Amino acid sequence: MTSHIVQTDRLSYSYGDRPVLHEVSLQVPTGSVFGFLGPNGSGKTTTIRLLLGLIHARGHRIKLFGHEIRRHRLPILRRVGALIETPTLYPHLSGWQNLEIGRLARNAKRGQVEKVLEMVGLTRDASRKVSSYSLGMRQRLGIALALLGDPELLILDEPTNGLDPGGIREIRTLLVGLSQSYGKTILISSHLLAEMEKMVTHVAIINAGYLLFQGSIDHLRADQHDRMSDISNDPSYAIPTLEDIFLNLTNPLI
Numbered sequence: 001m002t003s004h005i006v007q008t009d010r011l012s013y014s015y016g017d018r019p020v021l022h023e024v025s026l027q028v029p030t031g032s033v034f035g036f037l038g039p040n041g042s043g044k045t046t047t048i049r050l051l052l053g054l055i056h057a058r059g060h061r062i063k064l065f066g067h068e069i070r071r072h073r074l075p076i077l078r079r080v081g082a083l084i085e086t087p088t089l090y091p092h093l094s095g096w097q098n099l100e101i102g103r104l105a106r107n108a109k110r111g112q113v114e115k116v117l118e119m120v121g122l123t124r125d126a127s128r129k130v131s132s133y134s135l136g137m138r139q140r141l142g143i144a145l146a147l148l149g150d151p152e153l154l155i156l157d158e159p160t161n162g163l164d165p166g167g168i169r170e171i172r173t174l175l176v177g178l179s180q181s182y183g184k185t186i187l188i189s190s191h192l193l194a195e196m197e198k199m200v201t202h203v204a205i206i207n208a209g210y211l212l213f214q215g216s217i218d219h220l221r222a223d224q225h226d227r228m229s230d231i232s233n234d235p236s237y238a239i240p241t242l243e244d245i246f247l248n249l250t251n252p253l254i
């Protein structure tokens with residue numbers, strides 16, 4: 001098993017003549033819950049689309065599971081489950097039926113539907129029409145779709161967008177459970193720093209297409225705590241929150 005499940009090497013990308021990513025070298029540790037954090041428009045979705053082979057950056061090597069996506073796209077993508085913002089669901093069908101369609105499309109084993117329903121806590125609601133689901137339940141169903149085929153890596157782009165605090169908490173509990181009980185590596189993009197802080201083990205912080213930091217959240221906190229205590233000359237400076245750190249990285253005081 002490779003120690004980094006996702007690796008990019010100075011990845012840059014432009015839409016036409018407009019550069020939006022600048023030499024981003026991401027390293028996502030296997031087994032981590034990796035928060036890919038940055039404000040709107042910072043380049044998170046573009047990076048994720050590149051990782052999934054949906055768009056291509058000429059001359060760049062992107063590796064998933066240690067293999068280059070461009071050369072081994074299909075076998076790699078079989079090991080990845082992805083959800084980009086809101087899932088495409090059939091509202092007039094039940095949760096179970098939506099998953100069965102997904103299972104057939106992915107050629108996943110029988111029994112997978114029941115398994116993923118249980119993983120996301122939707123077993124009791126499986127026979128209800130999706131049109132009667134809350135937004136949070138729809139997102140969980142989207143994650144269940146991504147889990148069909150038992151992928152080792154889940155890539156979720158802003159999965160909590162539009163959810164109320166209860167819905168966000170449900171997704172957080174679900175993702176922590178998927179990591180701890182099922183050993184999934186989860187790459188999750190978000191601009192909700194306070195929320196991410198409660199669930200991630202590692203972070204990458206991106207702003208305007210530049211990667212400002214990546215590493216474990218403990219490392220980030222310790223590093224920034226030292227920097228901020230130096231600046232304030234007060235060693236008892238409180239442990240900074242991710243929001244403090246983000247502001248400090250994007251508007252450095254020194």
Ligand SMILES: Nc1ncnc2c1ncn2[C@@H]1O[C@H](COP(=O)(O)OP(=O)(O)OP(=O)(O)O)[C@@H](O)[C@H]1O
Nearest residue numbers: 015020038039040041042043044045046047158191
């Ligand atoms: N298809 C496209 N054509 C041209 N420019 C694009 C396209 N998609 C995104 N962009 C631009 O690229 C930049 C990065 O966008 P991207 O969607 O990757 O950021 P993001 O961090 O995911 O933001 P958000 O959270 O708003 O989705 C933005 O300036 C955006 O306007």
